[in-house]
Amino acid sequence: MRVLTGIQPSGDLHIGNYFGSIKQMVDAQKDSDTFAFIANYHAMSSGNGGEKLANLTMQTATDFLSLGIDSEKSTFWVQSDVKEVLELYWILSTFTPMGLLERAHSYKDKTAKGIPASHSLFSYPVLMAADILLYSPEIIPVGKDQIQHVEIARDIATKFNNEYGDILTIPEFQVQEDVQTVPGTDGQKMSKSYKNTVNIFGEEKKQLKTIKKIVTENVAMEEPKEFATCNVYNMAKLFLEGENLKALEQRYTQGGEGHGHFKVYLGEVMWDYFKEYREKRDYYMSNQNEVREILKAGALKASAVAQPMMEKIRMATGIKY
Numbered sequence: 001m002r003v004l005t006g007i008q009p010s011g012d013l014h015i016g017n018y019f020g021s022i023k024q025m026v027d028a029q030k031d032s033d034t035f036a037f038i039a040n041y042h043a044m045s046s047g048n049g050g051e052k053l054a055n056l057t058m059q060t061a062t063d064f065l066s067l068g069i070d071s072e073k074s075t076f077w078v079q080s081d082v083k084e085v086l087e088l089y090w091i092l093s094t095f096t097p098m099g100l101l102e103r104a105h106s107y108k109d110k111t112a113k114g115i116p117a118s119h120s121l122f123s124y125p126v127l128m129a130a131d132i133l134l135y136s137p138e139i140i141p142v143g144k145d146q147i148q149h150v151e152i153a154r155d156i157a158t159k160f161n162n163e164y165g166d167i168l169t170i171p172e173f174q175v176q177e178d179v180q181t182v183p184g185t186d187g188q189k190m191s192k193s194y195k196n197t198v199n200i201f202g203e204e205k206k207q208l209k210t211i212k213k214i215v216t217e218n219v220a221m222e223e224p225k226e227f228a229t230c231n232v233y234n235m236a237k238l239f240l241e242g243e244n245l246k247a248l249e250q251r252y253t254q255g256g257e258g259h260g261h262f263k264v265y266l267g268e269v270m271w272d273y274f275k276e277y278r279e280k281r282d283y284y285m286s287n288q289n290e291v292r293e294i295l296k297a298g299a300l301k302a303s304a305v306a307q308p309m310m311e312k313i314r315m316a317t318g319i320k321y
């Protein structure tokens, strides 16, 4: 089963990204043919460019490799290293009714947030359809906000196939229903745009400082405390299992400790949890050429799928003459 996903290179990764998405991708490598790419062309549509984009692309690649994307098990590449995607983008745009894009939520949401209304932002779903259809995946794991984009890819593929025969695989989206929303330091959904993140990589002291900012109830030290609704507990439980989780729950209910103690504990378990990943990241940070080599090899693997597919499409559409 081929599973494909794209990741925008958009900055420091936080534990919401990890538990909401990266960990599932890493786990999926065990039993599926995973295709994962860094969507750098997409990032341009929100105004990223120049040196910043180049750096973010390398940072995201480094972080994903450190967190367990395995270039032996997966095909892992940077979107712009396989140019066929832009050719397919144009061809698919000729199968895209304006109305389909005019109904897209993400364009409206992004422009409402102040991102300039460029053509690239408007046609983003067509490029995303090309990302998907070029590689014939069966499954696209997505967050709820991306469902509509996969539906648009399905519509475009169906229109294309009606004209030229069954060339494109119609993808299915898969929503991770069981993935809970990780709360941020203020209790809202953790998100870069809310500035309430606890980042995966960073200095220990800085991380603890962030954790200390987590909003908690005001209850006297000796009183029992509610754990189920506590933001500190809800973050800590992502890192704990069985006995250790039970023990923390008991510390809440028995009283005698303040939220400050639980915060220190959260800092410790989180620091331990990412230890191995941090070491891998330190290695890749001082061996960026190795990251570049991995991406190059990944682009070759991706091209080996994209090129014959594109040849088929060129033949069918008469671009090859």
Ligand code: ADP
Binding pocket: 008, 010, 016, 017, 018, 019, 020, 021, 142, 143, 179, 180, 181, 182, 183, 189, 190, 191, 192, 193
């Ligand atoms: P951000 O909101 O910080 O900009 P993104 O939108 O780039 O994060 O999200 C990247 C991935 O991480 C998506 O698959 C999204 O579903 C997941 N994700 C982001 N924040 C959370 C969260 N708080 N809880 C669970 N998953 C999350």
Ligand code: TRP
Binding pocket: 004, 005, 006, 007, 008, 039, 042, 127, 128, 131, 132, 140, 146, 149
């Ligand atoms: N649009 C996705 C996001 O913002 C990223 C993405 C680009 C993607 N191309 C894709 C996801 C193809 C899945 C499949 O998160």
